[in-house]
Amino acid sequence: MMKLKFFEEKAMKGVMLITTLLVFLFVGSILYTIIRNGWRAMSWDMIFSLPGGGFYIGKEGGLLNAIVGSLYIVGASTVLGLIVSIPVVFYLNVYLKKKSKLASVARLAYDVLFGIPSIVYGAFAFTIMVYFGLKSSLAGGIIVITLLIIPIFIRSMDEIARQLPSDLLNASYSLGATRYETIRVVIRQIAPGIATATLLSIGRAIGDAAAVLFTAGYTDNIPTSLGQPAATLPLAVFFQLSSPIPAVQERAYAAALILTILVLILSILGRIITNRFSKNRIQ
């Protein structure tokens, strides 16, 4: 007779296998659904042309407005986000001591900010925009996405910077370098980490719909100034899917496919960079 504990062992292992397979099932189902439906609606026109006259009743046109709008917003907010977050990460890890109170409070604050829903960011940013008399615009979208990704940037870069051995800093100080000069040593160590963090955060920024819902607006054109509204890919999916016309819904699938491909490319690039450049890291 098999002992109970061995039976339990087998049964639990079975359960674990099932749950792990379930995860794969979800990944497979999502990718398959998006690719199959998106591919049918995909064409060069979809990527390279603006919505035409009868676009929203199913006539010709493409999603260029949303693609360019998303790239504008994400590009600008990535640059702005990096300008703010890189100094913060250095301050936390080079200037402040390991057990600093400020660093501890700051890390908690970034964790909280990271957890705050993007719809709350959107509503908050929109109130500020109204206060300053700004309408839904490219500038609004850039502001809210910048606010949204700063905590993500800082959190993920900090995770890597914290693993820096303090010997490395001390070695630099003992040669007479100031803390500011030591940053040059540090940056070499954490550069791949910064690259990965950047890519992953971009992935999150480009897919966020709730934050740009009020702040960026939507338009059929490519914005030519910061004051004009800008379309974004997630909203293109969202709005077109709510249309009753099947041909328009198809385009939502195409937009979803483009969005998914962009995010997957970013995530794969992030992996490659971590794997390739983490070799030179001092452990």
Add this chain to the structure above:
Amino acid sequence: MKAGAKIGMKTSKIRLFKDKTAGSVMWIFTWLSVLLVVLMGIGLILKSLPILHDKSLWELLSGAKWKPMRGDFGFLPFIMGTLWVTAIAILWTFPVSLFTAIFLTENSKRWVKKVVFPALDILAGIPSVVYGVWGILVVLPWISDSLAPHFVEYSTGYSTLAAGIVLGVMILPLLISLFVELFSCVSVELREASLALGATRWQTTKYVLLRKTFPGIVASVTLAISRAMGETIAVLMVCGNIVQLPTSLFDGCYPLPALIANNYGEMLSLPLYESALMFAALILFAVVFVFNVISRLILRKIEQNVS
């Protein structure tokens, strides 16, 4: 010699000056970014003051009537919607992610991890709106064609259950990675001690690993709950957006984030309505803030104990 020393003094002064200036600039950036969370809280409170003046907090939270045009602002249907959807999502993802994480850290070979982690990465990276599309194309038909006919007469699929399923898949990668991190904090010696006493792997997991990491598991789930509550677009796309107290899993519901997303921006001409929507944002903010601070502090303590 003297001149050289002077030049040396000068450059070192410049270097120190640079060091100090850079330090203060970074200090400002750090504080500004930390203050963002405070500013957000204050902004939301200020904006929800008008409605809090007009009605008591209890009235807002427990009222079930939502007729903004007539001045009825009862948030109960939305709060219940959020709680229902989140509860369903956590109820099924908790066991799934727990067992998957145990499998990954305790029972699986190396190559399994190499396959599962990228898959989780993909799941974590997929945008919310794409989950919504998947929900509409896969989950809704499954509910309305296969599941609902066994229980209710008719369902479009747009339901609390659909929202819970989609939301669950979205928080699955977060929960699994939190658990994996937690389990790898437990030392190998502890497990070996248990195995050496003749315990099976599962017994070791049950009596050592889960017991040792219990506070961390609670904290991780809290974190996942707070993430789930704020998820907007995907839930909004499949939940039905019906203002009612959900009585069955196949009823539509209307969670708080969906309320904000659907109505904000349009109704700003009605000042009290805007204030009501900001109050909804404030509720989300407050819950997420409290849950996050508590769970992060617990997780941090666990990490410190390990290192």
